[in-house]
Amino acid sequence: MTNKPHHDDSQGPLVDRRPHGGAALRIVIMGLALLGAAAAFVVFRDQLDNQIVLGVLGVLAIVGIFFLVSAIIGFIEVMPQTPSDGLGRAFLDSLNEGTLITDPRGHIIYANAAYGRMTGARRATEVQTLEALLSRHREAGEALYRLINGLRQDRDGYEEFRLLKPLGPLSENGSGAHWYRLRARRLVSSGGHGGLQIWQIADITAERDDQERFFKELQNAIDYLDHAPAGFFSAGRKGEIFYLNATLAEWLAIDLTQFSPGAMFLKDIVAGEGMALIQSVQAEPGLTRTATLDLDLRRADGRSFPARLVHRVRSARDGAPGESRTIVLARLESGGDERSDSSASMRFTRFFNNTPMAIASVDGEGRILRTNAPFMKFFADVVSRDDIDRKVKLERVLHENERPRFQEALAAARDRQVDIAPMESRHPYDDSRHFRYYVNAVIDQSDEAPEEAAIVYAVDVTDQKALETQMAQTQKMNAVGTLAGGIAHDFNNVLTAILLSSDHLLLQARPSDPSFADLMEIKRNANRAAVLVRQLLAFSRKQTMRPSILNLTDVIGDLRMLVDRLISGTNIKLTVDYGRDLWPVKADLSQFEQVLINLCVNARDAMPDGGRITISTRNISGAEAAAFNYRGLPHEDFVLVEVSDTGTGIAPEIIDKIFEPFFTTKDVGKGTGLGLAMVYGIIKQSGGYIYLESEVGEGTSFRVFLPRHVVESVAIQDPAQAGAERANAVVADGQGQSPTEPEDLTGKSAVVLLVEDEDAVRRGGKRMLETRGYTVYEAGSGVEALDIMEELKGAVDIVVSDVVMPEMDGPSLLKELRKTYPDLKFIFVSGYAEDAFARNLPADAKFGFLPKPFSLKQLAIAVREMLDA
Numbered sequence: 001m002t003n004k005p006h007h008d009d010s011q012g013p014l015v016d017r018r019p020h021g022g023a024a025l026r027i028v029i030m031g032l033a034l035l036g037a038a039a040a041f042v043v044f045r046d047q048l049d050n051q052i053v054l055g056v057l058g059v060l061a062i063v064g065i066f067f068l069v070s071a072i073i074g075f076i077e078v079m080p081q082t083p084s085d086g087l088g089r090a091f092l093d094s095l096n097e098g099t100l101i102t103d104p105r106g107h108i109i110y111a112n113a114a115y116g117r118m119t120g121a122r123r124a125t126e127v128q129t130l131e132a133l134l135s136r137h138r139e140a141g142e143a144l145y146r147l148i149n150g151l152r153q154d155r156d157g158y159e160e161f162r163l164l165k166p167l168g169p170l171s172e173n174g175s176g177a178h179w180y181r182l183r184a185r186r187l188v189s190s191g192g193h194g195g196l197q198i199w200q201i202a203d204i205t206a207e208r209d210d211q212e213r214f215f216k217e218l219q220n221a222i223d224y225l226d227h228a229p230a231g232f233f234s235a236g237r238k239g240e241i242f243y244l245n246a247t248l249a250e251w252l253a254i255d256l257t258q259f260s261p262g263a264m265f266l267k268d269i270v271a272g273e274g275m276a277l278i279q280s281v282q283a284e285p286g287l288t289r290t291a292t293l294d295l296d297l298r299r300a301d302g303r304s305f306p307a308r309l310v311h312r313v314r315s316a317r318d319g320a321p322g323e324s325r326t327i328v329l330a331r332l333e334s335g336g337d338e339r340s341d342s343s344a345s346m347r348f349t350r351f352f353n354n355t356p357m358a359i360a361s362v363d364g365e366g367r368i369l370r371t372n373a374p375f376m377k378f379f380a381d382v383v384s385r386d387d388i389d390r391k392v393k394l395e396r397v398l399h400e401n402e403r404p405r406f407q408e409a410l411a412a413a414r415d416r417q418v419d420i421a422p423m424e425s426r427h428p429y430d431d432s433r434h435f436r437y438y439v440n441a442v443i444d445q446s447d448e449a450p451e452e453a454a455i456v457y458a459v460d461v462t463d464q465k466a467l468e469t470q471m472a473q474t475q476k477m478n479a480v481g482t483l484a485g486g487i488a489h490d491f492n493n494v495l496t497a498i499l500l501s502s503d504h505l506l507l508q509a510r511p512s513d514p515s516f517a518d519l520m521e522i523k524r525n526a527n528r529a530a531v532l533v534r535q536l537l538a539f540s541r542k543q544t545m546r547p548s549i550l551n552l553t554d555v556i557g558d559l560r561m562l563v564d565r566l567i568s569g570t571n572i573k574l575t576v577d578y579g580r581d582l583w584p585v586k587a588d589l590s591q592f593e594q595v596l597i598n599l600c601v602n603a604r605d606a607m608p609d610g611g612r613i614t615i616s617t618r619n620i621s622g623a624e625a626a627a628f629n630y631r632g633l634p635h636e637d638f639v640l641v642e643v644s645d646t647g648t649g650i651a652p653e654i655i656d657k658i659f660e661p662f663f664t665t666k667d668v669g670k671g672t673g674l675g676l677a678m679v680y681g682i683i684k685q686s687g688g689y690i691y692l693e694s695e696v697g698e699g700t701s702f703r704v705f706l707p708r709h710v711v712e713s714v715a716i717q718d719p720a721q722a723g724a725e726r727a728n729a730v731v732a733d734g735q736g737q738s739p740t741e742p743e744d745l746t747g748k749s750a751v752v753l754l755v756e757d758e759d760a761v762r763r764g765g766k767r768m769l770e771t772r773g774y775t776v777y778e779a780g781s782g783v784e785a786l787d788i789m790e791e792l793k794g795a796v797d798i799v800v801s802d803v804v805m806p807e808m809d810g811p812s813l814l815k816e817l818r819k820t821y822p823d824l825k826f827i828f829v830s831g832y833a834e835d836a837f838a839r840n841l842p843a844d845a846k847f848g849f850l851p852k853p854f855s856l857k858q859l860a861i862a863v864r865e866m867l868d869a
Helices: 021-043 051-073 083-094 113-119 130-134 138-152 205-226 246-251 274-280 341-353 373-378 385-389 400-414 462-508 514-539 552-567 589-605 622-628 652-657 675-685 719-728 759-771 782-792 810-820 856-868
Strands: 098-102 108-111 157-163 178-187 196-203 231-235 240-244 288-298 304-315 321-330 358-363 368-371 423-426 434-441 452-460 547-550 572-577 585-588 611-620 638-645 689-695 699-707 751-755 775-779 798-802 825-830 848-851
Touching (some): 130 138, 138 157, 231 246, 274 373, 373 452, 400 423, 400 452, 462 856, 552 572, 552 638, 589 699, 775 782
Parallel strands (some): 798 825
Antiparallel strands (some): 231 240, 231 321, 423 434, 547 585
C-alpha cells in the first residue's frame, strides 16, 4: 500500500522561471506598429485633408473599433495561451512525485509543489538543487553522480537509494530510514529550450515495506513447503526437475546445495519400471489429470525408497505434454500389529510394479482391468492409460495370428482350469520382439475386482529368441563345416592321385602326342577342383595357414592395383581411406588378400549400374568395440577393415544365410556360393570377427575386426617379403616355379619312407619319387611304418607321412620315431591345416608340411628342401 501525500490541487509551482518569448515579441511588434502609425500622422499631417487619406483613416478606425469591441467581449485574445502549454503546466503541477527542471548549468527553472513538500521548501527562495540536498549522503551522492554522467551521455536513468532520515523535516512515512527513487532525463522542447534536465524524486518507503513483507511471506511459504511432512517436486515436459523440497531431498539423500534446476531428470530418481507408470499419465489437450501411483524411488546411494506419488500433469492445447506437479508420500514400514491393511496394499502395489514381467488382470471377455509398470513399458506403443481406463481387450497386445490361441486360454481360465499351456507371440507392430504369455485362472475373486477372471503374465523373450536363432545358426554352420572338411579331406586324396598320375603320364608323353592336350586338361581341371577344396577348407576353418605380422596399410596399398583391374570398365569408383598409425595384426597374407578380393568382387557384382566401393581402416579400442554393440564381439583392441558399396543391398530375410556355403543370389553358373563362406572361415580362423550391415537400395558394409597383435621384438613382415615366402610355398595349380626351388631334384640315393593309407596316393607318390632317383619304402599305417623302420634299423633319411590314418595317426608316429631317432627328418602330408594337428605335438617338434593336393614337382621340392635343410 502506497501513501500519497496530500496537496492542494490549486497550488501552483514554487518556482517557474520559464521564458514567455512569444507574448513579449507580439507586444514589441504591436508597439512598433503604433509608433509607425503615429510617425506617419506627423509626417503626412499637411495632407490629412486629402479624401483618400481620410478614407484610409476611416477604414483603420472601423478596424480598430472592431478589434477593440472583440477584445472587450472576449471574441479575440490579445495574448492567448496555447492549450498544450496549459495542460503541461497543469500536469507538472499536479504530480505526486517531486519534479525539478534545471538548465545545463544546474540553475533551477521549475519546481512543483510536491518537490517543495518532499524537501521541506515552502517558498521559492528555500528550494535547493538535488546536488545540494544529496551530496552529504554517500549512497545518495553516488546515485546522483551516476545519473549526471548518464545525462551527459544522453542516457536517461533511475536510481534507488536509502537515507537514514527523510529529506524534509516532516514525512508521512515517519522519521526513520526512507527509500527514494530518483529519475533523470533530458528534455528538448519545441520552443527551442534545449538541454533541459528533468529530475523526479519519489518516496518509495511504503513500497519497499510492502516488498520486504512479501519477501518474508514468500520465505516463510518456501520454508513451510521445504519442511512439510510430504515431499514435493516439479518437473518440465521433458521430465527435467526444476524444484524439489528439502523433505524429498532428505529422503533421497540429495544435497540441495549441489542441485541445479533442470540438471536432474525424473528417470534419475525413479527406480525400476516406475517411469512407465509416470509416462502413462497423460491429460487431454488443454486439461489436467491427477493419478496416484505406488512405486519405488531411487536414492543417491542407489537404494530404493518406497513412495506413493500424487502426480498431476497438465497438457497444452495442442495435446503436447506440459509440466507436472507431484506430491510424494513416504511408505514407511510400521512394526508389529500397527501394520494396517492400507500399508499392506501399498507394499503389494510396490512389488506388483517392480516385478521383471508384465502383469495384467482381465475379466471374462479379456478386457484389461489393471496393469503394472512393466506392462506399460512393453506395450506403451499399443495401449495407453486411457485405453486401460476404457477397459480395452488384452488381445490388442498380441499378434493377430495368436489371438485365437489366447481366446482358448481365456476360455480355459473362465472354466477355472489350472494347467494352461503358455503361448508365444510376436509384438503386433514389431516382429523382432517376442513375448511368452502365461494365463492363470483366478479361483477366488476379490471384493475389489469381482469381475476378474484371469491374470496374464508376459515375459520378454526377445534376447532368448535371438540366442536360440544364433545357436541354431552356429550348429548348422558347424555341421556343414564338419561335413565340408570331411569331404575336402577325401577329395584331396582323390585329387592328389589324379595329379600324380597326370604328372607321371606327362613325363612319358611328348607335346606332339595326341594325348598330351587331354592330359593337360585333366591336370587343369584337377587344379580347379583343388581351388574348390580350399574354399571348403576355408569355410570349415581347416585350411593351411601361414600367419605373419602384417601392416594392413601396406597390404591394402599393394592390393589396390589388383582390385582396380577387377572393377575396371564397370563404372565403379574405388576409394581407400587409410587409418593413421594402424596397429599390427597377425594373419595369413595370401588368405587375407582372398578376403579383400572376395568382398570387393561381391561389391562389384552388387552394382551393375556402377557406384562406389570404399575400403577404410582404423584402430578400434575396447570401448569403441563395445559401442558397436555386436553380439559376440569382445571389448578388446581391434583393427577394423570395412568394405562398403552403394549397391542394391541385401534383403533382411537372407542376411542370416549370407555366410552359408553354397548359398548364392547370383544366376546359375555365375557363382558357387563359397566366396563369403570362405571369407567367414578365414576371418574366424584368424581369430577375427566379421559383421555386415545392409539396407535394400542403399548398399552394404562388411566390417572385419582383426585382433591387435602386440609386437615385442618381432619385425612386421613386409608384404613383398611375405609374397616371396608365399611363392616358395606350395601353390594350388602346381605349375609355379618357386624362386628358391632347388635346381637338382634327384634323390642322390636318399631313402624315403612313405606312409599313406590311401592306396592310390601311396602308389602314385612312390612311383613319382622313384623316378627322381629315391629309394622308397611304403607303409599303409603308422604301425606298419614302425615295423619297416625296425627292419631297416633306422636306415631312412626322411619320412613322408599322412596325418589321418587308422591304428596310428601321423603325430603319434612322429613321437614314437623321435624316441629312437631324434634327428630323423619328417614331412607331414594333409588336406587339413597345419595347426589342426600341430597342437598335439611337443612345442619343439620340427617337421615339414605339404598340403594336399600336390603335384609331382611339389612333392619332389618338399623332399629335396627338407633333405638339404
